Amino acid sequence: MSSDPMTSPAAGTNRKRRWEYPALIALGCAVVVILGLTVVLTDAPGSSQQSAAEADVARVSEVQALLDSWARAQMSDDPTSLAQFVDAAAAPGLLDAEIRRATAAGALSFSDWAYEVSPGTLVEAARTGSPDGVTLWGAQVNLRYALDGVDAAPTRKSVLMTFAERDGSWFVFADGSIVDVLGSGSQLSVDSWHGPWDFGPLAVSTNAAEDSIVVGHPGQQAFVDALAADLDGAVKNTTQLWGDGWSERAVVMVAGSPEEFTAMVGSQHDGSSIAAVSVADTVRDGASDVSGQRIIFSPAAASRLTSTTRQAVLRHEMMHIAARSQTRDGSPMWVLEGYAEYAGNRGSGRAAREIAPTLAAAVRSGDVPSEFPEDSQFGGVPVVSSLAYESAWSINAYIADRFGESELTELFRALAVGPSTPEEINRRIVDVLGVSIDDLRDGWVDWLHRTLG
Incomplete structure (x- = not known):
């Protein structure tokens, strides 16, 4: 307002009439009320939002304190101390x-072993049959952990948890990482990550330097020990080919069931058709270390693999671990998988026909590939997939044979940069090898005839 009628009387008035005083007082009160209402109406939403934000921060702080105590109890010598943090009405x-x-x-x-909850993630959980006097809150929390002497940086995995707020205190009401709480089979929460410890007792073995580790379950001890014995050779083989710009250590996990394998690698795999897969956290551009790197063997691997193929699979996945920081999705699969296949079979003493039996049979029958395998051929139909992987191995084996292993590794680094046009791929091949992709392909086909024919 530009003026206030209580402080601006009409000019030239010397004495107010007696009835004006009550009127002026009433008018002044009305103005104050109007101004007050204006302030309330203007500030109410912001004030409400601020109060809600402050309440959320307070709740998050209290839940974080609970999670800190929860984590310490999990890692203590007496896990029964967890009882003090579990709500009385929990399952x-x-x-x-x-x-x-x-x-x-x-x-x-x-x-490192801890849980992290962030502001804005706690959501009141309206649940039928909730205990009287208890408010339930759900949140996606991060389990942050690192294996001592192996992980250079901790990994973070999302877990859905429910907390009970009871008389000003907080308790754990539900934990999505727990498997089969009610005894109804292998029930897995799709909203939570599951580690090997969620699936029962562990069998553990390390390499000689104790900087790499294999984790499985008691019934898999022999396979776990065999993989641990293979670790040093796999690391050495990888460093010889790739160089020393990687951690030179690994975490290997052996799933005890298809459900455990799927939980650790994702819903796209159940372990029925593959022996192992490597996983990692999201790669940050420019990062030299990648957190969460794991090699996961399927539950059927022990019965499907010989000692030679077990070593080949481990070395294949180890190369993915070493090259992860410089590998981008969308790169040609004949480069990504072919290089790892070459690493896996490098120095094994196996004949080419033994490494690539499907491809060798095709060459002998006169059905020699004339093009590099397409990305879509590396999944789906087993025969097609086998031919794609073996062809990719043979391309890389040919490059190493003709140009040398250092040039093969240099070509991988040049091509594993993500989606590229045919022209860009050809230019990079010329830059590294001095030949066009057409010349490279023609030389590879001739090598197939000589090697597998």
């Missing part, structure tokens, strides 16, 4: 499952 099997899980994880040494 009957929750506490026992949590104790079993913490006991299993105790077979490993962690340099």
Whole structure:
């Protein structure tokens, strides 16, 4: 307002009439009320939002304190101490499952084990049959962990948890990482990551330097030990080909069931058609270290692999681990998988026909490939996929044979940069090898005739 009628009387008035005083007072009160209402109406939404934000920060702080205590109890020598943090109305099997899980994880040494909850993630969980006087809150929290002496940086995995707020105190009401709390089979929460400790007791073995580790379950001890014995050779083989610009260590996990394999690698795999796969956290551009790197063997791997093929699979996946920081999705699969296949079979002493039996049979029958395999051929129909992988191996084996291993590695680095046009791929091949992609392809076809014919 530009003026206030209580402080601006009409000019030239010397004495107000007696009835004006009550009127002026009433008018002034009305103005104050109007101004007050204006302030309330203007500030109410912001004030409400600020109060809600402050309440959320307070809740998050209290839940974080609970999670800090929860994590310490999980890593303590007495996992039964978890009982003090489990809500009285939680599912009957929750506490026992949590104790079993913490006991299993105790077979490993962690340099970091904690939970993180962020502001804005706590959501009130309206649930039928909730206990009286209890408010339930759900949140996606991050389990942050690192294996001592192996992981250079911790990995973070998302877990859905539910918390009970009871009389000003907080408790764990539900934990999505727990498997089969109610005894109804292998029930896995699709909203939570699951580690090997979620699936029962662990069998652990390390390499001689104890900087790489294999984790499985007691019934897999022989296979776990065999993989641990293969680790040093796999690391040496990888460094010889790739160079020393990687961690030169690995975490290998052996799934005990298809459900565990799927939980650790994703819904696209159940382990029925592959022996192993490597996984990692999202690669940050420019990062030299990639967190969460794991090689996961399927539950059927032990019965499907010989000692030679077991070593080849481990070395294949180890190369993916070493090259991960310089590998981008969308790069040609004949480069990504072919290079790893070459690494896996390098120095194995196996004949080319033994490494690539499907391809060798095609060459002998006169059905020699005339083009590099397309990306779509590396999944789906087993015969097509086998031919694609073997062809990719043979392309890389040919490049190493003709140009040398250092040039092969240089070509991988040049081509594993993500989606590229045919012209860009050809230019990079010329820059590294001095020949066009057509000349490279023609030389490869001739090499197939000589090697597998």
